[in-house]
Amino acid sequence: MLEPHYITKATMSLNNAVVWLDHTKAQVIHFDKNASESESMKTHSTHPHPHQKHGDNHVNGDDNTLFYKDIAAALTDSEQILVVGPAEEKTAFVSYLTSKMPAIADKIKAVETVDHPSEGQLLAYAREHFISSGGMQ
Helix, strand or coil, X not given: CCXXXXXXXXXXXXXXXXXXXXXXXXXXXXXXXXXXXXXXXXXXXXXXXXXXXXXXXXXXXXXXXXHHHHHHHHHCCCCEEEEEECCCHHHHHHHHHHHHCHHHHCCEEEEEECCCCXXXXXXXXXXXXXXXXXXXX
């Protein structure tokens, strides 16, 4: 879970966010167009589950609701969001937001497949995405 001390005033002034997640962990980076400003938060699922085989859906107790709530809490003040990850967990997260937290889901600008980048690579990828789409705020 994200601890409250991770969400600071500086984070609230950074209105772009990128979320990288797989089925066990997530990283949220808040940033703006100034390359020197960003804040990163990491969260881990409070309900770990076995690795899913390709094509499996969340069934038979694979409920990441608390994990998704932790991530969503970190995105509340974001104005635009990019969701990325290596497999299907990103799609399940977006589906969760769409059904349970539509105000946050409406801020998602894209969902893309990205393997396992470093924090710097992830931030550079997100900035480039928002700049190339004309949406950097």
